[in-house]
Amino acid sequence: MLLEVKNLRVQFDTLMGLSSPVDGISFSLEKGETLGIVGESGCGKSMSASAILRLVPPPGRIVDGEVLLDGTDLLKASAANMRQVRGHYMSMVLQDPVASLNPVFPIGNQVAEAVTVSQRLRRRSLKEKVIELLQRVRIPSAENRIYEYPHQMSGGMRQRVAGAISFASNDLKVLIADEPTTALDVTVQAQYLDLLKELQADVGFGLIFISHDIGAVAELCDKVSVMYAGKIVETGPTRTIINHPRHPYTKALLDCLPRLNEVKRLEPIGGEPPNPFAFPPGCRFAPRCPRATELCHTQYPDFVQIDENHDAACWYANES
């Protein structure tokens, strides 16, 4: 197994009290595989991604769990080793890649920096490598653009630069893409997804693809985990999740997300996700669930195995 996340929990101790935006999530990823993570805004997708790279912003802390990369627990690694892991094996495209470029350095400089962490190159070959990376993400006349500052480029171009940075390493094993396309217009989005697929086929890294866009998930992902209020509520192969969801939240989510090639009335989920400072004691979806019972309101359901690779955390997962 390439990456295994077990019972990962992030806690914030703030003036408003304790909150756990990521509350014991587990999943795994094979080499070359793509895992989609979907869920409403605020359910903890980005925070999970940050936690995997051990970059939870203070005062947040990882309080429990394991993140095993090739069997080694990253949560126990030293800070220096963790930097090595980030520089060589794991990378991430941030949710707002446009803001992730430093405004005061030329972009070539910023890509080069990522390259030098994992490779020792002379000046000339470093420049060539930077240009090659930029060409790989289809930045036209890359050799001239390396001297440009982020504010001189369009959003789409900056997105690509952020992409180039994320796979600057030659031995990339895991790439996390946090809603990489939400900030882009539709045609650019499609191009970007193609690019991502192509690179994955080339390099063979495992991809964690965080998205709101079920169409993109269907196109790209082998399997999907659905997150709700800091927990994963259902995991399964993409086809199965889309066609035969078992968790009521997954169903509700599918009903309200726009699907590709399908004209359907969108039905927003009633109610709001719970406040992370006061999660309900039982199933966290119970207050919004049409079929919640007394049991749902008082006890958190364990995962029910539906198929070999399909699990859902619902008391009634087997009933529909």
Added chain:
Amino acid sequence: MGNFILGRLLQAVLTLFVVSLFIFLLVRLTGDPKQVLLPIEASIEQYAQLEKALGLDDPLPEQYVRWVGKMLVGDFGTSSSRQIAVSQLLRERFPNTLMLAGSGFFLAIAVGLPLGVLSAAHRGRGTDVSARVFAILGQSMPSFWLGIMLLMLFPVRLGVLPAGGKSGWTSIILPAVTLGWFSTASLLRLTRSTMMETLSSDYVKLARIKGLSERTVIWKHAFKNAALPVLTLASLLLFGLITGTIIAETVFAWPGMGSLVLSAVVNRDFVVVQALVIVISAMYIFGNLTVDILYAFLNPRIRYG
């Protein structure tokens, strides 16, 4: 870039022109220097003679042009209370003030800046708490009181460091601390808050994702962005320090411009006042110009905007 610098330079010269005009008129509006220069029992002839000698009977535009022309060649007139050339006075006093202000500024940069960065990088921990106490002390103690306390503690109680005057390099320590602690505290606090902001930005997160060392992340990625506002404040502080040495100079009998300004105002020595105000304004204006240009070098958005 060339155009940008040229434009700012013209602007600075124009500002200085307006300021000089203003000073020129203001000094002539607020009283008659002849009455101060001459004893009460002076005769009308003596008044007329002095007026002629100082050129005060010429039309104002002519006086102004002559005044500016002389200043351009370094002639600032003669002090009426001390009977020596103002340029001579400036030459004696200015380096001392500059040295004192420079030491205060050095203190602010050498202590306030790194402490501010460390404080932000280790927020909530020991370094941060001590740095903040240090800053609060600096900003809440009035400098005359701080000066007197330092005087009582070091030279008087402990018998170390000179109590006043300018003698050897140790004599600058106490006036520099008195002058510079407040600025150190301001710089520390601003550095801390801007660093907190840049440290939580996405580009700092990306720098960490790249696997860069914490030192590179903090000093290159976060600090270079925080440097813009910090630099602005630092430059303002520098001029504040140069022009705000009166108290420290008085408490520690430091022979600088601060005491000169004070006595010139008290004696209505208008030639000296005029000269000091124009020199200080020029420093301020060209100092700001330097900052603007530095700023443009640091911030590509201004350069191309």
